[in-house]
Amino acid sequence: MTTTDYLPIQPIGLGTIEVEAFGSVLCRMAQAHSVSVYTLAMHLRHWWKRSHLGDDRAKLNIVNGINPMLCGYGPNIDAYLDIVKEATGCEAIERTTFLALKGALDPNGHGVIRPDRAWCPACLEEAHLSGEQFYDRLAWATKAIRRCPIHKLSLSTKCPSCHATQLHYHHLGAMDLCFKCKSPLRTVAEAWVVIPEPQLYERECLDLVGKISAGELRIAPNAYSVFITTFAEYLSPLGKKISRFAYKAPRRPQLAREGRPPRLDTLLRRCAAFGVSPADVLSDPEGTAKSACLLEFARLDLPATAKPRRAAELVELARRRLESELDEARIDAIPSLRQIARDVGVSTGFLNFHFPDLIPKYSVLRKTNSKRSIQRSRDSALAFLLAGPVFEYPSPEFSSQDRLVEATVERTGIGVRAARLAVKAALKQRFGAKSYEKYRKRRRRDPTAKWPPCD
Ligand SMILES: [Zn+2]
Ligand SMILES: [Zn+2]
Structure with missing residues (x-):
């Protein structure tokens, strides 16, 4: 007795994503031996029992299993693969199932295989027209695949004549016939449903099928x-x-x-x-x-940042900026150290650390400049008031000191507090410091008292 008591059958499409499903191989095997699928299964059982005494795995009648395409990795498939492997001498028969995933996936095989047959109507029609053998693909057997990856058509699952879900293969293994009413499963092209968009997880699933088919899937432990x-x-x-x-x-x-x-x-x-x-x-x-x-x-969307500059360049840039500010000694406001640091793109600490010579000079300059600019605005406010408004007060235009303050702020651009001080100084000049002191005393007794005093 040799290992090929049966005709050597090779799975179709090995190495591609169109690899044949195990159930389909059995159908073709039955046809090759001119027996029904059931007879073949019985024959294989007896053959196995004879050559493997005490091995009762062959008792399982696989062709009545839950899924006709027989592609899962449960114990039944495992046993039957061993039988068919030995019967046909085809080592690659394992690649027509998802057995390679055993150990890596859920031990019960849940969610791997669909409960019925599924096929692409265009693949079926093409095989019929070209006279080639039509066969079920391993990829069609998974729940994750809903359309033919070649034709982008929704897979068919029901007989077009009796509408039976194909829970078994045709008893003679004719994959283009309905198992129940024995009529052809071929349909007209008008009835085909195109699914243009790839299905969810289709790519991932086909990737797995391709690797299994090529025998390249090596599973790492856990x-x-x-x-x-x-x-x-x-x-x-x-x-x-x-x-x-x-x-x-x-x-x-x-x-x-x-x-x-x-x-x-x-x-x-x-x-x-x-x-x-x-x-x-x-x-x-x-x-x-x-x-x-x-x-x-x-x-991740990281926030956009300026291109980082090298420290040496930055130091040079900051030094030039500080020196130019010191040289110009402008009359108008000098920018703060923080402003310069921000312009250059460094911190104030960076400036303090790198320029111990320039920073003290700069802060002195900034202090004197700010004092000077305050004095300048006070002077201009006083000059504005003494040029007329304070002598017109009280008048319809300047009915109160607040009106004078408002006008000063508006004309000279100084702050309200500075304007109040300027108004006070201007009034003192006009009416004399003595009468201003008198008013302050009276004001303490009577908060509604008006000034200038109406003597
Ligand atoms: Zn197809
Ligand atoms: Zn039918």
Whole structure:
């Protein structure tokens, strides 16, 4: 007895995302041996029992399983893959299922496989027109894929004649016929539904299928858990600091879930959120966590800042500015040290530290200049008042001292307090200091007293 008691069947599309589904391989195998799928399954069982005494895994009747496409990674599929591998001598048969994900994902295989067949109507029609063998693709078997990645058409799941959901294959393995009413599953092009936009997680899922099909998927131990923990470790110190600045990150995985392997849809969702490939997460979780962190940082909108200048240039720039301010010795207001620091783009501390020679000179200059400018504005206010207004007071135009103050502020541009002092000084000059003192005393007794005194 050799390992190929059965005709050697090779899966179609190996190495591409169009790789065949395991259930489809069994159908073609049944057709190649001119038996029904059920008969083939029975035959394989007996054959296995004969050659593997005591191995009762073959008792499972797989063709009555929950999903006809047989692509999951449950114990049944596992056992049957062993049987078919030995029966056909095809080592690559595993790549027609998601068995490669076993151990990395939820042990029950929840959320991986759909419960019925799904197929692209255009792929079916193309195969019919070209006379090629139509076969079910591994990608069509996942819940994450809703459209044909080649034709962008919504996958069909029901017989166009009897509308039965295809829970099994046609008993003779004819994949283009309905298992129930035996009529063709082909439909007219008008009935096809185009889905132009890529489906959520489609890219991530096809990426996985491609890697499985090529036999390139190598799973690191505890891959998902390592990915999440590494990611959290890298991000947490900075993540906290930057969270105040409108930091929009995908929802953090909950700590309780970190230890457990995820469902396929959870893995795909996380990968889509982090912008990484699921195959990378599973094969190199640490490296992928690092690149996910870099992507996270790239998402941040950092505030725009001026191009940083080198310190030597800045010192020179600040010195020139200070010297020019000292040289000019202008009559009008001299900018404050803080203003200069802001203009140059440094701090006042920077100026104090680098120019111990210039700063004292500058503050003396600023002090004298400010005194001088105060004196100048006082003088101009007094000159304005003595040029007429104070002699007209009281008059309809200057009915009170407040009117005089207002006019002074308006004409000379000095502050209200300075204007009041100027008005007082002007009145003293006009009426004499003595009578002003008299008024102040009277004012203390009677707050409504008016000035000038009406003698
Ligand atoms: Zn298609
Ligand atoms: Zn039907």
